[in-house]
Amino acid sequence: MPKLRVALAQTSPVSAKLGSIPDQPFENIDTNLRDIAARVAEAKANGADVVVIPEYGAQGICDGRQFLAFPAEHIYTFLCKVALKNSICLVGTVVVGKPHAKITGLMPRRSPFHHLLEEDAQVPTFEQKEWAEWMKVYVQTEETAPTLVNEAFFIDDKGEMAGTYAKRNLWHPERKYLTSGWDMSHPSDAQALSNQGVDLIFVPTFWTARDSYPQLLQFEHEPDYERNMVTSICFARACETEAIWIMCNAGGEGEFMGGSGVWQSLRGRVGGFSASDVGIAYVDVNTDDLRTARALYKIREDFVAWSGMERHPK
Numbered sequence: 001m002p003k004l005r006v007a008l009a010q011t012s013p014v015s016a017k018l019g020s021i022p023d024q025p026f027e028n029i030d031t032n033l034r035d036i037a038a039r040v041a042e043a044k045a046n047g048a049d050v051v052v053i054p055e056y057g058a059q060g061i062c063d064g065r066q067f068l069a070f071p072a073e074h075i076y077t078f079l080c081k082v083a084l085k086n087s088i089c090l091v092g093t094v095v096v097g098k099p100h101a102k103i104t105g106l107m108p109r110r111s112p113f114h115h116l117l118e119e120d121a122q123v124p125t126f127e128q129k130e131w132a133e134w135m136k137v138y139v140q141t142e143e144t145a146p147t148l149v150n151e152a153f154f155i156d157d158k159g160e161m162a163g164t165y166a167k168r169n170l171w172h173p174e175r176k177y178l179t180s181g182w183d184m185s186h187p188s189d190a191q192a193l194s195n196q197g198v199d200l201i202f203v204p205t206f207w208t209a210r211d212s213y214p215q216l217l218q219f220e221h222e223p224d225y226e227r228n229m230v231t232s233i234c235f236a237r238a239c240e241t242e243a244i245w246i247m248c249n250a251g252g253e254g255e256f257m258g259g260s261g262v263w264q265s266l267r268g269r270v271g272g273f274s275a276s277d278v279g280i281a282y283v284d285v286n287t288d289d290l291r292t293a294r295a296l297y298k299i300r301e302d303f304v305a306w307s308g309m310e311r312h313p314k
Contacts, residue, residue, distance in 0.1 A: 002288040004200070007043035007051045008260040008281045010273050011035055012252025013206075015060030021067060021135050024124055026112050029068065029075065032058050033116055037082050040090060043280055049157075050089035052248040054260075055150070055206035062095045062148060067139050069097035069148050071131070074111035076153070076161065081117060084159025091154050091202045091248075097146035103138050152204055184233055184247070187240060194241035194300060199287040201237070203247040205230075209257040227259045231269070238263040242294045244270075244285050251276045265293035 016028045024030075036053055043051045058075050059068045072094050083090040098104045108130045115121035115128075124132070152165040183189040184203050193201055209226050222228065230249070238245035244264045251258035251273065261272025262283040271283035294300060 003284070003286050004050065005046075005048045006246055006262060006283045006285060007039075007046070007048035008246075008248045008262070008272055008283065009036070009039040009043065009051050009053045009057075010248060010251035010258055010260045010276075010278060010281065011039060011053055011057055012256055012278050013054060013056050013058075013060045013250055015056075016065045016068060018064045021139060023132055024128060025067060025132055025135050026071060026128070028060050029058060029071070030113065030116065032060065033075070033078055033113060036079070036092075037116065039280060040082050040086050040088060043282075044086040044088050046280075046282060048088060048282060050091060050202075052202055052204060052246060052260075053090070053092040054248050054250040055093045055152075055204040056095070056250070057092045057204065059095055061206075066097065066146050066148060067135060069095045069146055070099070070107065070135075070139075071112055072096040074113050077111060078113045078116060079153075080155055080159040080161065083155040083157060085117075087157045089155060089157050089162075091152070091204060093150055093152045093204045095148050095150050097148035099138070099146050106134065106138065108134055152202070154202065184237065187237070190237045190241050191303070194243060194303075198241075198243055199290055200285075201241060201243050201245050203234075203245065205247055205249040205260075207249050207257060208255040210255050227257055230257075230259055231261070234261065235263045235268065239265050239297070240299060242290060242297065242300050244287065244290065246283075247272075251278045264289065265297065 014028045014031045036057060039053070040051050058079070062068050075094050079090055108127065110127040110130065112125070112127045112131045115123060115125045149166050154162045156162045184205060190201065207230055212226060216225065234245050234247050242265060244262060246262050248260045249258055250256050256276050258273050258276030260281065262270040262285060264270060264285070266289070270285060272281050
């Protein structure tokens, strides 16, 4: 399918409050998943082939709230059902992680999110109460602290998990609670995908307007430094990889920066958001356009020659 309509769902993920675990521990996830489901349905109605949501789109920030990773498999199940219901592909991230094996065996098996696909469901549901009671008993101990991994996913239009990618280069505030980062800033990670011959690179992102603070304040800088930095990186990666680079960032008020967009060689920034507005931007791309750029710049071809790699047929 050379022609593709991409829906950039620039949502504003809700994070749980810090502190003790609330009586409804996954209330913020409920809110985020409802929003995602609504955005996916809207995108389908507007002819989109794939919807991209920001990093942390389902769970919000997990720092100090590691318990939000416990129902990760149920979040995945919900998202797969949403993709299947709308016959559309879905890209985003889920933070996964489980507590100590002894505790994991006692975790509730039922999904606390199944009611989100039902009309007039009474909340809190039995499953929500079950999870809340389990967490009151077990999630106050040190051994429940999970090792977390930030996973990007691609769910196809049949509701099947086509693949996942574990984030490797962590932004330094994430390193205290996440393992295996901000891969967008590392050319080698994009190059690894280019080496596989990909045409599209999806980049769910959570990059705020203050990510370079407080160090940025030490220097005289342009007013829109952070957004310009992200835009520059995105266009550079699109050119380096000779692929279509699709980045979806979190939007909203405060420190949310937005700026989601699509970039490719010979076109530059194809479309997206110029600011932090919450909503959906539709961008039409054609992977056949990449042939001209690859014939002109020969970046992939040169890399193969320099590295001694076997040339990919594309």
